[in-house]
Amino acid sequence: MNEEKKLLYMKHIRKAFPGVLVLDDVDFSVGYGEVHGLMGENGAGKSTLIKILTGIYPSDEGTIEVDGKEVQIQNKYDAASCGISVIYQELSLIPTLTVIENIFLGQELTKGKVFLDRKAMRKRAQELVEKCHFDIDLDAAVENLSVAKQQIVEILKSLLFDAKIIIMDEPTASLNIQESESLFEIIRRLKAQGTSIIYISHRLEEIWNLADRLTVLRDGKVRGVLSKEEIEPAKVVHMMIGKDLQEEDSVVHDPIAGGSVLKIENLSTPELLDKITFEARGGQILGIGGLVGSGRTETLECIYGLRRYTEGKITIDGETVADKAGRVRKQGIGLVPEDRRVQGLVQGLSVADNIALTNYDVMFRTSYITPRKIVETADKCIRQLRIKTPDGMTKCMNLSGGNQQKVVLAKWLERDLKVLLVDEPTVGIDVGSKAEIYGILRSIADQGKVVIVVSSDVEELLKISDRILILVNGKVYDDIPNRGLTADDLLLAASGMSKKEEV
Amino acid sequence: MKHLRKISYQKPLMLLALIVIATLLNRSFLSISNIISILLAVCIYGVMACGTIFPLLNGGIDLSIGSIAALSGSVMVLVTIHFGYTPAGTMMGILAGIAAGAVCGLINGLVSYYFLVPSFVVTLAMKNIILGVAQHITHQNTIICLESKVMNWIGTGKIAGVPFLIWSFVLMFIVVWFVLNRTKYGKYTYATGGNETATRYSGINSRMIGISAFVISGCTAAISGILLSCFNRQAVATQASGYDGNVLVMLVVGGVSMAGGEGNITGVLFGMSLVGIINNAMLLMGVDSIYQDMIQGILIVIAVALDYFSRKRSIAVQTKKMEAKAA
């Protein structure tokens, strides 16, 4: 391990909340122009470490050295002056302002302290865009941009005050493969220009091909710092969850006789979907891959009755599926939505109320309800799915990502479903909970129910699905059993160049 | 697993303090007749609040309840007179009045939810429109109706010494408490108010919940307008004009949040009694009418601020606990 001077040293960082030691004697360092990966389960102390670095939390003990000089970071301005900037997972942009206004938010160039100097700002922004070959319209309102473009605005914002270190928290969570690829390109270019990156992600393959070094945290302690060559999946996972993840052999399950059958015939919508036809059988997990905007979520929404479709027939065990979400639910079809925070749960309500939200018709015959039954049902689910929450009465906003997703799943497990549609099951969830969720989905399928999983995570698709459907631009491109498929087969298929054409 | 429903002790304490001060200053404050007089003064506000809590819980607001009360009262009196003051005629009047309120509520709901116009603007505009309609049907006159026995009984009748109006509030309160806490509709209302998208994704028709909330608000406003006309034995287009502001204050002081999804009907008891006691106590203490509005404004601020701090402290405690567990 070469010992030349590093840009950032965090030594003996210690941080405790009442009753729990969150960071215990953590050393963390980032070199000049280095992409440093940071991995760890939710609750391993990762976000607390970043919050100390960016001045949101003061550390109990420990020192921070930037560029050889010890610094005190009490607030955002200290962090900015040390050249540290953060891009959070939910981007902090102002939707109604333009790209330039967002880039310079908080650091405007002014003519005489009050008036904005729009010309100077445009010039500076243009410079930055050219330097990094971004393709973005500086005058567009941010609300009209795609997530990928918004991320570019965030990066421009950090580059503006020539940040030495840019911290990216789960940047590729809502990007498709193409956009992730261009983000990696950007990161490599920033690295070349000498900017260091702290890259936080749950996706091991991104860390593998990007990071120069990787720090792994568990339960507030550094479990190891690996250089690029030492990063292998099994080792990292072991460091992260303290035990080996049993490598299930990806056996392909056949449909169980008597399981329900979901048939979709040439489903089309005006703006995107075009004659989508496929069949999903109980007992099998059908994975749906493809790029963002290829129509996967829209397909689920049409099945579940949230989106109008102009033509096409959807039947479950021969019975046509209604087009109103309420009746679809009664026909035994459930949807675990893409964005659990906004679409999945009512954050202000308790876990018990959220779980009951979809099950009142099952739990109570008349419209009269008793809180006792709601709490009992919730306790059953909490035990069954091992949801980490003090009691059923805790509000959902206080739960971690993994536990929130379990609550969303619990909403549907109570009902005797025929079909469970799942959209991006494990976005932003730590590895441990991921495995549990896969287990839950598998157990549902084993009960003869149809399980359809949409995911942008190629590894995930390969791991859990028995058959994979690839959508490209609203059309069914490929429908192949998951036998001996590899990541690049899917990547190629998703971008519409499948093996068949090549041969 | 027993769950302890956390009861904040601020509100009852503040009420107690006010009662003690008022009693010290004027012994007859705590007399039975005065308590009944206070309740009588606020019970019509209470009936209205029981309905208007629904739009508030859905994250909306209803400023048109004052005009709806005036319109329904006038419709009821006109229909009663038309049918010659017979009890059946009065019943017809009451039904017509409630129907008018329901229609106004439906319009409020439809425009808010189908045209996505903020309910503040919709109900503000409807307040003017309904007032115009009420003035039109009453030709801006006061329509008196002294001969209808049913109206007089509703207005001044007593059961066990307590005026029927107070009983009507008690009945309405129990019904709304039951709907909000013990029925699916109540749970759906809290869910839609908290997060409309998530509720829709759970297969619940959140738009219907929203529209029906305004219909309920319209009906209860109509009922309170009818009770008011029975109490006054007359109807005029400008009656209950200031009610929407006071009802809003009672609900917010009672802990209903303006953002929706939070607050319970029990809070209205506190809001009502606070406003009722303040007005009554000020008069008994000889506070000049000039200062009364101002003092009410100041006490509203104190009540709502107290609520905020107690909630902030409880959230802080809860998040600390969660953080310790999660980190």
Place this chain on the structure above:
Amino acid sequence: MKRSAAKMLVGALAVMLLFTGCGRRGAAESAAADTSEAAAAVTGTGIDLTQEGLKIGFSAGNMDSNAVLWEEGISQALSSYPNIELTTFDAGGSGEKQVQQFEEMISQGYNAIICNALDTSALAAVTTEAEKEGIRVVHMNIGPESPHTAGLNNSSWNIGVMVANDVMAKMDSAKCVAIGPPVSMEAIAQGVTAFEETLKGKDGFEFLDSQAGDWTTETANKLTRDLLTKYNNEFDVIFCHSDQMAIGAAQAVDAAGLTGKIKIYGADGLQEALTYIKEGKMEGSVYCNGVQQGIQTTQICLYAMATGIDGSSLAATPEITAPVLIIDPSNVDEYLE
């Protein structure tokens, strides 16, 4: 020349009013006819009343039941002049709105404005402006200080004094309370002060308390209940500044079983108040025949229009006190329809 003109005008109008009195309409028209020749020579810029396109505006501070009676009277008086168009403006209780409506009438070139002022001093400027434009302005109730064509003065002051005198006539000692108009309606609140000051110093009579109502029956009812509690039923007279509020007070007193023990006075002489008086639930109501007032005011207007008197040039606004009387159980049948 100006001072004498004013005196003459007042003389003519007073003569006219002597005949009208209350309830006898017929005499009013004849009185107006014989006085017009005498004053015609005043300025000579009068308008021919049969001319087409004449417009009179009635600006009501609040379209309450009283204003409706005035409007009724004005349109009756104009029934014999089909060419004159009457427009009513309801200020809905807002002083600014009434000023804006006044300016509206000026800009539309109305010939005369009959006004029931909310905020008298706010209307001072526009009244002078109107008079300068040749628009005759007659203020009912209380008018602004700036001189204008005429002021029909059944001001609240008289109402207060009249009720106090009636109380002193009927009782040798009494404790009195009053429920007045909303705090912001300062012009009309004179009635309560008049009532209080007339009773001051008279032995045996005491003015205990006055509360501001909001013109509604239910609030008056509540205030009365609270007053009864405050003075535990130990007062003898409640003076309410409007019949609406008096009815509320009567209902509260009735509910407390004290009907007859407490005398309740109202104002405006509305029909339902008269029924309460008949049933003995109210002692009296200060009656000023709204419709009759409307007619008188319109006649003064027409007269001023015909003679072309420039109100703003007068030294003082000629005050015409329309006769006002108290209806009590003794004469209630005369007025109860």
Place this chain on the structure above:
Amino acid sequence: MKQSTLRKLVSAVLLLIFVAIFSVMSDSFMTWRNVNSILREVSVVGLLSLGVSFVIIGGGIDLSTGAVLGLSAMITSKFVTETWIPIWVIVLIALLVGVLAGLINGLLVIKLGLSELIATFATMYVFRGFVYILAYRERGRLITKTVTDAQFLSIGGKIGGIYYMSIIWLLLIAAGYIILKKTRFGTYIYAIGTNRKSAQLSGINYEKIKAATFVISGVCSALAGVFLLAWQGSAGLNSGSGMEFQAIAAVAVGGIVLSGGRGDTIGVCIGSLFMIVIVNGIYKFGLPTEVQTIVYGAVIIIMSIFDAVYMNMSRKKLIVNKKAGAGQEG
């Protein structure tokens, strides 16, 4: 063309259509005197709308503007009639009252965590109470007095046929536009209006900006009070009450979304003109009073429906081509 400019153009055209209809229907509408009196009337309500629009863009609402107007008018009237202080100092004092009122509202919302609606509803009662306390007294009764100081009344005068008030109002509309669009402070108002957390993450002092919007609203309301006094010569006890809702309706009709973060003062100008022209126009037809209130309400609803549908339609168009855009990229 940017979506918001198109939206304002459409409502301006609608306004001109109404003006054309009214001037055809009654000849006294388009007279110089009537236009002038409309402009003067708009300047008072328009000032309230300008003030409240800053609060709304910043994501809040202010119901106390009417009461602040009444308070400032009363204080000015007392100072003018009972003291020898020069006029410009008195006007300054009135504006300071506006600043104080804004600070109180800001304090309640930020430090005590009250929702804007309830905080300003409560301060409306409190400021109205001060108007009664400061009112003139005669024999224990509140009365109003006419202001006769010629120098003060000159504020209500004209220059070149147009009232000072209207000119100052239009200047302030322009100043408001510049503040919102051309200064850092303006950008920060938009920022806190849509997304409080993002604004704070970018280092914007949310509390200072929020308090500033309330102070601006207070100052505008105070100035409107001075104008009203100069115009009508007397500070009525309930002057300004009810105007707060008129101002909010004008802002909504002017296309400013109540949820904040959008709109500018040109919309406020068009919205205020719209409301006053409609009300003024209704008088022309001599409609019975109740029909006037119905039309007033109907205009607010129709314009807001038009606005919501327009906003929705254009957003749908954007989503569709954004998806198409994303499709090509992907």
